[in-house]
Amino acid sequence: MKESKEFVKSVTAMDEDFAQWYTDIVTKADLVDYSSVRGSMIIRPYGFALWENIKQALDQRIKETGHENVYMPLFIPESLLQKEKDHIEGFAPEVAWVTHGGSEELAERLVVRPTSEVLFCEHYKNIIHSYRDLPKLYNQWANVVRWEKTTRPFLRTLEFLWQEGHTAHATDEDAHEETKRMLEVYASVCEELLAIPVLRGQKTEKEKFAGAKFTYTIESLMHDGKALQTATSHHLGDGFAKAFGIQYLDKDGNLQYVHQTSWGFTTRVIGALIMVHGDDRGLVIPPKVAPTQVMIVPIAQHKEGVLDFAYDLKEKLSAVVRVGIDASDKKPGWKFNEYEMKGIPLRLEVGPKDIENNQVVLVRRDTGEKLFVSIDQIEDRIVALLDEIQKNLFNKAKASREEKTATAATFDEFKKNLSGNPGFIKAMWCGDRACEDQIKEETGATSRCIPFEQESVSEQCVCCGKEAKHMVYWAKSY
Amino acid sequence: MKESKEFVKSVTAMDEDFAQWYTDIVTKADLVDYSSVRGSMIIRPYGFALWENIKQALDQRIKETGHENVYMPLFIPESLLQKEKDHIEGFAPEVAWVTHGGSEELAERLVVRPTSEVLFCEHYKNIIHSYRDLPKLYNQWANVVRWEKTTRPFLRTLEFLWQEGHTAHATDEDAHEETKRMLEVYASVCEELLAIPVLRGQKTEKEKFAGAKFTYTIESLMHDGKALQTATSHHLGDGFAKAFGIQYLDKDGNLQYVHQTSWGFTTRVIGALIMVHGDDRGLVIPPKVAPTQVMIVPIAQHKEGVLDFAYDLKEKLSAVVRVGIDASDKKPGWKFNEYEMKGIPLRLEVGPKDIENNQVVLVRRDTGEKLFVSIDQIEDRIVALLDEIQKNLFNKAKASREEKTATAATFDEFKKNLSGNPGFIKAMWCGDRACEDQIKEETGATSRCIPFEQESVSEQCVCCGKEAKHMVYWAKSY
Structure with a gap:
């Protein structure tokens, strides 16, 4: 073949x-x-x-x-x-x-x-x-x-x-x-x-x-x-x-x-x-929208009982999560790589030793963490883990956004922050189209929104120095 | 107002x-x-x-x-x-x-x-x-x-x-x-x-x-x-x-x-x-695909307790069927007409007397039949009735098709049947495009399909009289 x-x-x-x-x-x-x-x-x-x-x-x-x-x-x-x-x-x-x-x-x-x-x-x-x-x-x-x-x-x-x-x-x-x-x-x-x-x-x-x-x-x-x-x-x-x-x-x-x-x-x-x-190993999909939430990869699947065990587990888990299994004859390493690339939230490994120990190995896509989980608790643990991954992804994204958000009271500060640490710049604006155009021309950033939650960064427009009307989030954008 | x-x-x-x-x-x-x-x-x-x-x-x-x-x-x-x-x-x-x-x-x-x-x-x-x-x-x-x-x-x-x-x-x-x-x-x-x-x-x-x-x-x-x-x-x-x-x-x-x-x-x-x-009163939708399977029309809804009762009933029925309620101030007669036009499988009428008698009135869209049903059995009866309506619609449609299906051994018979009782004509065909074209030209009917379930109507092509290869369903079509 x-x-x-x-x-x-x-x-x-x-x-x-x-x-x-x-x-x-x-x-x-x-x-x-x-x-x-x-x-x-x-x-x-x-x-x-x-x-x-x-x-x-x-x-x-x-x-x-x-x-x-x-x-x-x-x-x-x-x-x-x-x-x-x-x-x-x-x-x-x-x-x-x-x-x-x-x-x-x-x-x-x-x-x-x-x-x-x-x-x-x-x-x-x-x-x-x-x-x-x-x-x-x-x-x-x-x-x-x-x-x-x-x-x-x-x-x-x-x-x-x-x-x-x-x-x-x-x-x-x-x-x-x-x-x-x-x-x-x-x-x-x-x-x-x-x-x-x-x-x-x-x-x-x-x-x-x-x-x-x-x-x-x-x-x-x-x-x-x-x-x-x-x-x-x-x-x-x-x-x-x-x-x-x-x-x-x-x-x-x-x-x-x-x-x-x-x-x-x-x-x-x-x-x-x-x-x-996403990260350098591929996609990372939040559990709530992931087409497959858990991918089972049998280890040493040619050994007696492994595939039966893995399929029984899939059957059992399918009542609580969207679960897949890859029982193809590709190497486990290839499979790990493939499902990391696809961003599947949890990988479940199960081999002869695990079966002996009445456990499986779960690997989180978001943190890479490896957990040994007893078969007796498997459903509850997976549901809880998916919930934890969902929250962790949100928190990481929020922390990343905060880390990449700066305030600027002056145009110099605006430019310096935007080039030093690209992200959102919170800065005041007078409301004139001319300033919006100038900011775009000089920095490449556009007004993303006048947020509903206003803060006062300063009293003056970051561009013209006239009286400010709004605080605006600025950024380069897609 | x-x-x-x-x-x-x-x-x-x-x-x-x-x-x-x-x-x-x-x-x-x-x-x-x-x-x-x-x-x-x-x-x-x-x-x-x-x-x-x-x-x-x-x-x-x-x-x-x-x-x-x-x-x-x-x-x-x-x-x-x-x-x-x-x-x-x-x-x-x-x-x-x-x-x-x-x-x-x-x-x-x-x-x-x-x-x-x-x-x-x-x-x-x-x-x-x-x-x-x-x-x-x-x-x-x-x-x-x-x-x-x-x-x-x-x-x-x-x-x-x-x-x-x-x-x-x-x-x-x-x-x-x-x-x-x-x-x-x-x-x-x-x-x-x-x-x-x-x-x-x-x-x-x-x-x-x-x-x-x-x-x-x-x-x-x-x-x-x-x-x-x-x-x-x-x-x-x-x-x-x-x-x-x-x-x-x-x-x-x-x-x-x-x-x-x-x-x-x-x-x-x-x-x-x-x-x-469909019929002369409007659409008739089979229960399995009907957006609303049961429409509740309260009677004398201004009287105390009627609307409360009707809404409670809706709440209760929504666990088993797709149910709507029309509590607008339009007249019941208008509502009956409207939901017949829309082909809703069952109408449920409930008024003060019904409440007193612990019953409701159900009216079937397919037969017009009126049934008095005890509140205690309402869910089971509705589910059973919807099933009955579904089956009845299929059986009626099948009987109608059979009634409108004729066989023809000769071209004259073909034409006579098609004009006398428009529908499917089962007739033999030699397999030549020329006969198919001629049949269409002379009768307006086209070959609808060579059915998987073949029958032998005669030995000869209904058009040219040569040896027949297939029995074909012919009809005028949309």
Whole structure:
């Protein structure tokens, strides 16, 4: 029999070349493959199982907060996209255009949806008539396309998967509440499931969504000190409602415009998960979203009883955790390496001696710690360990972010901190676009958010020295 | 307070204008809405919840048979689509072309995927090297686009949702087994969940998938006697493998081509569900996939204790069924009508007298039967009734199909039966394309399938009189 080549996968060291490390991880952990479609990725079974876990958890929270799933068309007629001025200006440069159907040229070009506000608006105009029809709380899971020049798997691709929520409310306050509620849903998914600590805040006018009144955001910090916009929630005000004529009769019989929100969460978050938790041995996946939480590797599996024991254990554990077994004839060393690369939270080794001693060996992916655990306690110990790993990953990520967050009262301090220890810089801002532009030009950092939890670093704008309005988190970003 | 207008929805009678009846149902039962995107539909919350139930059940069966979900790009470069000759010929006339990205014209046009064989082939070439890599059993849930001229919600739309399975195997026999296995998975979803009886068989050469060795199909019969191709499973042979160079080293070290299959199941099935079970009062949804299985309508709900009682009942029933309650101030008659239109399997009425008598009233959507049920037995009775309704819908549909199925030994008999009692005609066929074409031209009926369960109606082809090769089910179709 010919053997498949067994080789030990390895990745570029993170601190040597972080971009290459990232590319190594996404391919060697079997998350994605490339195709001949420029800027698009194939999400492979392991990557997609991870996305399905995230999606399922988020979908449940979206439904628990009263939202219903729908499905809107992929294509948007050019004239429909043009109805809201700021929106088309923001999106026109980055859309894909369908111009032909079969062999015929279309009378009107179609855009492949970059986002679906205008489709929801058209529908809402159709189905909203009275205050009794409000609120409308809709969500869709879909693919969208943005014509990006430079792309990287998960982080920036021509096409990506996401959910987009679109809601209509009777009042501005109701829409505001919804904008906050959904940002908090996103934050909880990131912190509780993905173990990624996030900053909650508002985008500046420059960075807000095209057509929104304002945009809320959650921002996270990657291992290399760059920030990543992790999800956004937009208060659309009544701008779209006025452009599309979405009105309802209030209780007093007066016609009113609705107030809208939209919010989105994408496959990009997998990029964040990789860059927050990964290390030089590969991916590290938080237990709550790991497709496989425990991987059993039998040792000396040719010896009598080992495989039977291992399979019985798998059967038993499958009642409490997502467990896999690799009983292939590859060497244990190859297997250890493979499942570390894939970031599986716990490895369970079991061989003849362990069976004799009524124990197994558990190895934590996050710390490398090796534990001998009695078979009698195995289920409880594994559940407890997974919980501990989940918490540890969050705490490590939070400590790392804190270590990479500095304050700056002056522009010199800003520059010095940013280059010395890349990460977030907390600094005051006057609110002028000119200063935001200058900071970006001189340092490469952009305003990530005006956090809800404000602190006073100084009284003056870090750039122009005029009176400060807000404390802002600044960083270079993905 | 202003009241929303309460009106009783009604639909065109089925036997008067079946096409109009269908259009009435899809809009009045709130399944879909139209948009300004030609030929595309908006799937509304009720329609999408139904799709989610079907999707979840099918996804589970796809995973249980060893398949893994992946995600492939939406766009296909023109040159990639052209690699398999029959495939491009079949699909080129009905694809949407992307020619511009942002303001730039693309060097190579992109097709919006009508199906993804070529993308899977390119990926398989990349990841399959050895017999150890086989089989590859992948599936994806996605939207696809086909540039149809005439469209109808669910039945034929420019864009639709589906899953497409794509597998690669070491041998032709393995691929054949897979083709059969997945057809049977589809058949079981239709029969067990959707209560739609299906015929299992093979498509003729004329009707097979572009690029396939052969195509298996399940066919169902609508209320108006037209057939609907409900799902297909294709044995692709090694044609794609040769066009794309997908080879593996077998155990003896020889290079071999893989053998492939593909199979798809779409939102079209919702069209079948409507046209098989619906009636003049609206939709009828089989309990197993119904978003709401029981709708509680409180009677005289202003009277003390009624609403409390109804909500307690809902709470109690939600442990065993998907239950809703309509406690709005609309009239009970309006509510009865609304939930009949929506096809909810059981209506539960409860008013002051019922409470006094420790009972509720249950009304079956399928038969209209009214039952007085003691509160003490309510859970068991509802579960049993839903099961009975599920079975009754299947049996009714099967009886209707049998009633609309005739045999024909001669062409005259064929024509007479088809016009007298539209439905399936079982008739013999010589296997020649010319007869298939002639039958279509003279009667409008196409070959639906060569059923796996063959019967002998006569010895001669119903059209040319030459020796018959197969018994075929013929019908006009959607």
